[in-house]
Amino acid sequence: xxxxxxxxxxxxxxxxxxxxxxxxxxxxxxxxxxxxxxxxxxxxxxxxxxxxxxxxxxxxxxxxxxxxxxxxxxxxxxxxxxxxxxxxxxxxxxxxxxxxxxxxxxxxxxxxxxxxxxxxxxxxxxxxxxxxxxxxxxxxxxxxxxxxxxxxxxxxxxxxxxxxxxxxxxxxxxxxxxxxxxxxxxxxxxxxxxxxxxxxxxxxxxxxxxxxxxxxxxxxxxxxxxxxxxxxxxxxxxxxxxxxxxxxxxxxxxxxxxxxxxxxxxxxxxxxxxxxxxxxxxxxxxxxxxxxxxxxxxxxxxxxxxxxxxxxxxxxxxxxxxxxxxxxxxxxxxxxxxxxxxxxxxxxxxxxxxxxxxxxxxxxxxxxxxxxxxxx
Numbered sequence: 257x258x259x260x261x262x263x264x265x266x267x268x269x270x271x272x273x274x275x276x277x278x279x280x281x282x283x284x285x286x287x288x289x290x291x292x293x294x295x296x297x298x299x300x301x302x303x304x305x306x307x308x309x310x311x312x313x314x315x316x317x318x319x320x321x322x323x324x325x326x327x328x329x330x331x332x333x334x335x336x337x338x339x340x341x342x343x344x345x346x347x348x349x350x351x352x353x354x355x356x357x358x359x360x361x362x363x364x365x366x367x368x369x370x371x372x373x374x375x376x377x378x379x380x381x382x383x384x385x386x387x388x389x390x391x392x393x394x395x396x397x398x399x400x401x402x403x404x405x406x407x408x409x410x411x412x413x414x415x416x417x418x419x420x421x422x423x424x425x426x427x428x429x430x431x432x433x434x435x436x437x438x439x440x441x442x443x444x445x446x447x448x449x450x451x452x453x454x455x456x457x458x459x460x461x462x463x464x465x466x467x468x469x470x471x472x473x474x475x476x477x478x479x480x481x482x483x484x485x486x487x488x489x490x491x492x493x494x495x496x497x498x499x500x501x502x503x504x505x506x507x508x509x510x511x512x513x514x515x516x517x518x519x520x521x522x523x524x525x526x527x528x529x530x531x532x533x534x535x536x537x538x539x540x541x542x543x544x545x546x547x548x549x550x551x552x553x554x555x556x557x558x559x560x561x562x563x564x565x566x567x568x569x570x571x572x573x574x575x576x577x578x579x580x581x582x583x584x585x586x587x588x589x590x591x592x593x594x595x596x597x598x599x600x601x602x603x604x605x606x607x608x609x610x611x612x613x614x615x616x617x618x619x620x621x622x623x624x625x626x627x628x629x630x631x632x
Contacts, residue, residue: 303604306612310361311620320353322362330362331375341369354393367393379403379424398439406439421470431472440487486523486570495525501532514552522569524588531588545574556591572609595624
């Protein structure tokens with residue numbers, strides 16, 4: 257028996273050596289080997305972006321496709337995930353695409369290492385102008401359904417990043433916001449709340465579409481920490497989760513803080529109150545969701561323990577996933593359970609509250625459908 261085990265180990269070692277030698281001799285090197293493995297496995301499909309109408313997915317072998325809610329594939333493309341790039345030296349790892357739904361999925365802008373591409377009706381001129389700027393995916397801070405992009409760009413004459421807006425017409429406008437850290441478009445997508453880091457204190461301001469041009473307004477509030485900001489649908493309220501939870505009427509001074517001291521979190525806000533999802537400073541390994549009245553009184557609270565938060569800021573549902581794959585979703589207003597079940601992989605949670613998964617071939621499945629999008 258022991259001889260058999262040793263024989264198997266020796267065979268495995270010889271096989272590995274053979275594979276590495278073959279890869280080294282081939283024109284593609286290790287890139288060729290990892291690409292072949294990716295094509296063979298075709299696993300690890302992920303949802304890049306989605307809403308209640310459609311989804312954009314990527315499979316392990318580099319196929320990116322747009323699907324309608326009906327399951328129909330409306331477009332697809334394929335890229336080499338294992339190509340040697342500055343972010344993937346020697347082609348030893350894998351590249352991934354980035355996608356943003358424009359107006360409604362599966363209309364989308366997709367970003368690759370080589371640049372951006374439009375699918376499903378996005379303005380080609382918009383994409384051409386975006387590619388001229390060559391922004392990194394993390395510098396595309398927000399996109400709206402009107403083919404408008406908020407970008408963090410460092411001008412050639414100034415190393416300080418500034419906020420620009422690129423419109424479908426190709427017009428490129430400087431908004432005069434230094435060190436932008438957060439952009440939250442507000443329905444019906446003609447306004448946005450902008451965060452700007454200034455030392456330890458940030459400033460929340462507003463930009464608006466006026467007479468067909470985006471302009472920065474003079475209304476702003478100060479806040480510590482700007483990455484976790486939410487805006488009410490009626491544009492009247494701003495919630496923030498910094499060192500504490502706060503709620504502010506837009507254009508007013510920072511509102512009173514409430515809730516416990518926190519280390520991080522996100523929120524959703526409306527005229528009646530604020531729902532915050534946070535990790536308490538007293539227990540930084542746990543996730544807590546709580547609903548507070550407009551005056552800061554606790555209405556309900558859920559302790560999720562050592563689970564990870566999946567829902568984005570401003571989502572109408574709070575979604576967490578445990579280590580065993582069990583997913584829980586609660587309504588952000590009432591705190592009532594809307595879904596509980598075990599899912600394979602990490603599901604995608606949309607801004608509208610939809611929960612979407614993808615099978616190994618990239619076909620999306622809606623576990624839960626969110627609210628209908630407002631007219632653009």
